[in-house]
Amino acid sequence: MAKQILSPLPGTFYRRPAPDQPPYKEAGDAVAKGEVIGLVEVMKSFHEVKSTADGKIAAFLVENEGPVQAGQPLADLEG
Amino acid sequence: MPTKVIAGGLATTIQDLGRPGYYHLGIPISGAMDRFALRAANRLVGNDEGAAALEAVFIGPELEFTEDALVAVTGAEMTPKVDGDEQATWTAFPVKAGQVLSFDFLRAGARAYIAISGGIDVPMALGSRSTYAIGALGGFEGRAIQPGDLLPLGKAAPARAGKSLPEALRRGSGSPVELRVLPGLYWHRIVEASQKSFFDDTWKVAPECDRMGYRFRSGKALEFVPREPPFGAGSDPSNITDACYPYGSVQVPGGTEPIVLHRDAVSGGGYFMLGTVISADMDLIGQMQPHTPTRFVKVDMDEALAARHDRQRMLDRMREALA
Numbered sequence: 001m002a003k004q005i006l007s008p009l010p011g012t013f014y015r016r017p018a019p020d021q022p023p024y025k026e027a028g029d030a031v032a033k034g035e036v037i038g039l040v041e042v043m044k045s046f047h048e049v050k051s052t053a054d055g056k057i058a059a060f061l062v063e064n065e066g067p068v069q070a071g072q073p074l075a076d077l078e079g
Numbered sequence: 080m081p082t083k084v085i086a087g088g089l090a091t092t093i094q095d096l097g098r099p100g101y102y103h104l105g106i107p108i109s110g111a112m113d114r115f116a117l118r119a120a121n122r123l124v125g126n127d128e129g130a131a132a133l134e135a136v137f138i139g140p141e142l143e144f145t146e147d148a149l150v151a152v153t154g155a156e157m158t159p160k161v162d163g164d165e166q167a168t169w170t171a172f173p174v175k176a177g178q179v180l181s182f183d184f185l186r187a188g189a190r191a192y193i194a195i196s197g198g199i200d201v202p203m204a205l206g207s208r209s210t211y212a213i214g215a216l217g218g219f220e221g222r223a224i225q226p227g228d229l230l231p232l233g234k235a236a237p238a239r240a241g242k243s244l245p246e247a248l249r250r251g252s253g254s255p256v257e258l259r260v261l262p263g264l265y266w267h268r269i270v271e272a273s274q275k276s277f278f279d280d281t282w283k284v285a286p287e288c289d290r291m292g293y294r295f296r297s298g299k300a301l302e303f304v305p306r307e308p309p310f311g312a313g314s315d316p317s318n319i320t321d322a323c324y325p326y327g328s329v330q331v332p333g334g335t336e337p338i339v340l341h342r343d344a345v346s347g348g349g350y351f352m353l354g355t356v357i358s359a360d361m362d363l364i365g366q367m368q369p370h371t372p373t374r375f376v377k378v379d380m381d382e383a384l385a386a387r388h389d390r391q392r393m394l395d396r397m398r399e400a401l402a
Contacts (some may be wrong), residue, residue: 009089009137010185010368011286042137042369043090043289067370070137071184 003053004061004073011042013049013074015064025075027059037075040068055079081229082148082195085179086141093199093218093230094192096129098207102346108326109209109217109342112190112290112365115250115394116154120194122401123151123171125238130198131208133224135191137368139182140224142193144174149196149238155188155252155366170243188252188366196235211343213291248397252366255281258339258356259378259386260329265319265351269334273301277337277353278377285336286369290343293364294336295373301334301353312349319351327361328352329375337375339364359386 007013015023015038025037031051039046055077062074094117097110111117111134118128126132133140139157151171152159159166160181166172168191174180182191201208201219210218219228266274280298287294303316311320317334324330324340330350331337339356341364356364357378367373378386 006184008184010189010370012369042286044287047089069368069370071186 003055003077005037005049005051005075005077007040007049007062007068007070007072007074009040009042009047010070011040011047011068013062013064013066013068014039014041014046015060023064025057027057030056031077049074051077053077080146080176081231083143083145084140084224084226084228084230085143086226087224087228088135088138088140088182090212090223091133091135091140092210092212092223093131093201094134094209095131095207097342098205098209098211098217101205102326103323105346106205106214106216107211107343107346109207109211111192112342113154113192113362115362115390115397116190116192116365117194118394119169119244119249119397119401120151120153120192121198122398123153123169123238123242123244124149124194124196125236126194126196126198130194130233131201132195132199133193135182135193136189137185139191140193141179141181142230143179144176146176146232148174148232148235149240150174150180151194153192153194153244153249155191156186157188157191158183158186159193167243169249171238171240173240189368190365195232196238197233200231200233213343242401244397245400248393248400250362250393252363255372255374256363256367257374257376258360258363259383260354260356260375261378261380261383262354263328263352266353268303268306268316268319268351269353270302270304273299273334277301278375282337282373282375284367284369284371284373288367288369290341292338292340292344293367294338296336298337301331303334317351318349321347321349323347324352325355327356327358329354329356341365357383357386359383359390
């Protein structure tokens with residue numbers, strides 16, 4: 001089964017560090033274990049979501065500013 | 080022998096049943112957001128219902144035990160693991176000295192209550208061990224627990240592993256959620272159409288929800304009855320001359336996003352409150368995740384008191400089941 005990056009907590013998912021900055025990662029980008037791929041906002045604070053493995057991001061499964069639940073897959077990893 | 084914190088989770092705090100008696104001085108009541116779950120967790124491990132336990136929101140902590148203990152996890156569905164072995168929720172299980180308690184992803188609800196036999200024996204602050212983090216009061220040094228903290232435990236009473244609360248007596252977290260509201264003193268401030276739309280609309284929990292208050296959005300903005308502003312209220316129609324804020328009161332700054340005040344709320348201010356969520360439903364709010372669809376349901380005082388009576392009966396049944 002392909003690996004996925006899961007949201008550790010519920011909230012709102014952001015793919016960019018700030019509204020005027022580019023996304024952390026695009027589909028097709030290589031990603032290293034521990035590298036930040038997005039933010040989840042909850043309780044007035046932002047929490048970094050880190051990749052749990054080395055690989056390549058095949059696809060993002062949640063849009064920027066999309067609602068997420070804890071354990072919900074945010075991105076598919078390959079490689 | 081204390082329990083050692085390896086990882087704190089998101090914002091895990093020590094809570095008991097709260098710190099009533101100081102709200103008029105601006106010190107909130109604090110305590111568990113889901114008090115039924117806290118009471119049940121304590122009973123499962125042989126503690127007094129009001130003993131101090133951990134409230135873990137969205138993400139569980141990781142704890143290393145330095146003495147044998149009984150643990151129970153209630154409230155949110157977040158599977159506890161002892162050295163990696165999954166344990167049942169709402170059930171007392173043993174943890175041996177040297178073992179590590181950790182948690183899986185949150186599956187339902189929002190706040191897990193982790194009771195340890197003996198209770199967490201931090202010093203009392205104004206009659207409670209509850210953490211009021213904004214005011215740096217109570218709990219462990221007035222803040223959420225962090226790696227390296229040593230949580231002191233009290234003396235455990237005799238209790239047995241395997242004791243479990245029957246499912247019918249657990250209070251889970253549904254979706255959508257219905258919260259019953261008793262209209263209050265300032266109800267007349269909004270026009271009739273808004274008095275209707277507030278209860279007709281489906282609202283959603285905003286990600287800003289926390290121990291101070293739960294904010295809701297997605298419903299129609301409320302319209303106010305025109306008025307000559309009273310002294311001290313100013314021109315914003317959602318403002319009033321400063322007043323006391325009850326626990327559970329629903330304020331709607333600017334008429335757009337209702338906020339239900341919860342355990343760590345401020346005790347007064349200048350926003351009108353359209354009513355109050357009834358006491359029987361306040362625990363439910365503590366288990367709501369962001370984005371949960373929510374309906375407010377209008378009740379009168381008789382219905383609110385009947386609901387309180389029902390909750391009391393549920394509490395009595397829980398006590399009988401765990402006696």
